Amino acid sequence: MTKPAGSQEPQSAVPRAGAAGGGRPANQGPRVAARNRAALVAAAREVFAEQGLNAPLSAVARRAGVGQGSLYRHFADRVALASAVLDENVRDIERAAAEPGAGLPSVLGVVTWHMTRSTAFVDLLRIRGDSAEGRALAARVHSVLARCRPASHGLGADDLMLAVAMVSGAVHGPTPAERERVALRAWRLLGVEVGPLRPPAAAVEG
Amino acid sequence: MTKPAGSQEPQSAVPRAGAAGGGRPANQGPRVAARNRAALVAAAREVFAEQGLNAPLSAVARRAGVGQGSLYRHFADRVALASAVLDENVRDIERAAAEPGAGLPSVLGVVTWHMTRSTAFVDLLRIRGDSAEGRALAARVHSVLARCRPASHGLGADDLMLAVAMVSGAVHGPTPAERERVALRAWRLLGVEVGPLRPPAAAVEG
Amino acid sequence: MTKPAGSQEPQSAVPRAGAAGGGRPANQGPRVAARNRAALVAAAREVFAEQGLNAPLSAVARRAGVGQGSLYRHFADRVALASAVLDENVRDIERAAAEPGAGLPSVLGVVTWHMTRSTAFVDLLRIRGDSAEGRALAARVHSVLARCRPASHGLGADDLMLAVAMVSGAVHGPTPAERERVALRAWRLLGVEVGPLRPPAAAVEG
Amino acid sequence: MTKPAGSQEPQSAVPRAGAAGGGRPANQGPRVAARNRAALVAAAREVFAEQGLNAPLSAVARRAGVGQGSLYRHFADRVALASAVLDENVRDIERAAAEPGAGLPSVLGVVTWHMTRSTAFVDLLRIRGDSAEGRALAARVHSVLARCRPASHGLGADDLMLAVAMVSGAVHGPTPAERERVALRAWRLLGVEVGPLRPPAAAVEG
DNA sequence: GATGAATGAGCATTCATTCAT
């Protein structure tokens, strides 16, 4: 007769203005569409980071404070949702590469920072071939690395992608700090210089 | 003395012993116990290799041609089953290290061969910390590497374990051949020499 | 981005909307929510009364004509469902105590009527300590008895609860009529006057 | 990867003489038949007392240190096993009635002692009608009470059986001491005198 | 366009019962 411990209350990202009392929250109409989409991506980022890509989609909807149906309206399936999450990660990386004075080390710093923050991102780098969306995202990372790579380095972009996958594979551990330590050891083993592990300018989570 | 509410009614009032119909298959008796256990491990190896360590256990039982109950009789839980599977892999590695003339490259060849054969083995090497049994298996690999490592190499056993995890992380691809190609590229990037990718003398599957 | 191993495949690639075949019954939408909840409580009342509180919940769902999932949506666990059922019983008793001219005999009449109708109610009165909800329900009965008890009677509310439990313990038999007979004999043995065994004004089943 | 906590080791009541090592224990032949039967009854008494009459029969066999098959050889079904357990209880009661100087109070003392020791016995007294065996056992108790009843008492044997059932119904609580307290209160409420709660001369458990 | 209830297939696990040894 105890309520299940793990039950999570909705964290209503979208405050309801609607009718009084315990009734169904008023339909906010299209006005909230964009807000809902963003809330879903943010929730999915957290949930996927914590529980892996298998996490129940219902948990994502709940954490986003959004109905199950809305999740499916915005994202046809799990892959679409995951892609949206990872798209932001990749965008961060592209942004880092575009910063003035950016070089391979600073970009790898951002890449590695994401690896230590998100299990899902690790999976993207490891298993990129499993879906068209995954391949596309990986291709964007590849292209960033290709542009950054200083000719002098001796590693082609393909090699760099492989190296990134290798480091991803090694990254694990209970805390971000521990994962950072492992990641840096892995890069050292590869003899690749990495800049400071950091989110790009305006990044939110990881 | 009441019929307990939760009790299970007999499945069939008229069990068939013979040939006809879809009746319950004959109970083969304890004679098949060892055979069943082996079949379960073999089936689990395949299923885990294909679908990862989270594959449905019912699929394992089905592929082994064994009842669900027998699976649980032989293996208390998923971890026990996985341990039995991976134990054979680790044993292969230990055997390879014990062969006359064995060295780090030949052992890594066996390790890598397993990586290209089994998703589950990759998971073991990557996420070794998830259970006592997993840690114990990983420790055995570590200890083999510690013994093999030529002092001259410059890499400690911890570094080698990390390297193995890195290669594991990179290994992916639709076919074993493709995965072998990737694994060899990864080792080259690390500057570590690997012997021929092969199962040890009498290995069965992988 | 891999298909999670444990994920569930869609049950049917071609869901039927229409009349024919054994396809999935149409989703009736939230309109039926309240109806479903009521149907579940009613079904649970019957099933628990017949088979005791350990009856399979699937049987409840089936009898209610409702999916398993809906049952779990409305009631987090077996206890929540049982509480909902027994809550109605207790409410009946409270209502009986509130009727004009009600006294201990008439309230005991209602209590006893429920005892002869529902195994589950008997269990509540006998084993009230098994859960917080059970204790709360029993406490409500206790409080009703405390209010009804004529000071002259010589029995405290605790004694009355014990007496109720004793009668509950004795009540058994194949038919309600038989159970009523036994219950009345039990009360007579205790020397306690009981009014007519009856449901309160607007009770539904029992 | 933790072993399930609740797993109980067999408490081998029957020491094995058999072959060396980990092989199947030698079949001890008919010599152990009687011993096994007794071990099963004893184990069932404990298991039923602890977990109720629904307890898994496998738990009984395990605790008896006996194969599942042997259980089924000795007892055709759950009811037969329960009957064997309760038969000993009833025999205790009959023995108590046969003691020199025995009277209704001392017999009720033994009856009540059993009620506070065994859930199963309570069930027998409450639900005696559910099986032929149950009815037969209850009839034996009835007959003992009929012989003991002092004419002066005013209660017929039927009334006494009902009273016993009523007290049974009230008996519950976490400890035997608590259950004794409740039972005595119940008898007092009925105005029936009870002797000291005790097992008969050579009783084993209860 | 949002909502959240409905649905039932699927997986893990348990356990009564049978049966070869």
Added chain:
DNA sequence: AATGAATGAATGCTCATTCAT
């Protein structure tokens, strides 16, 4: 006569997906 493994139906529970409102 004992043993203990095999068997699979049954049950609890979860979750992807649909759909009326």
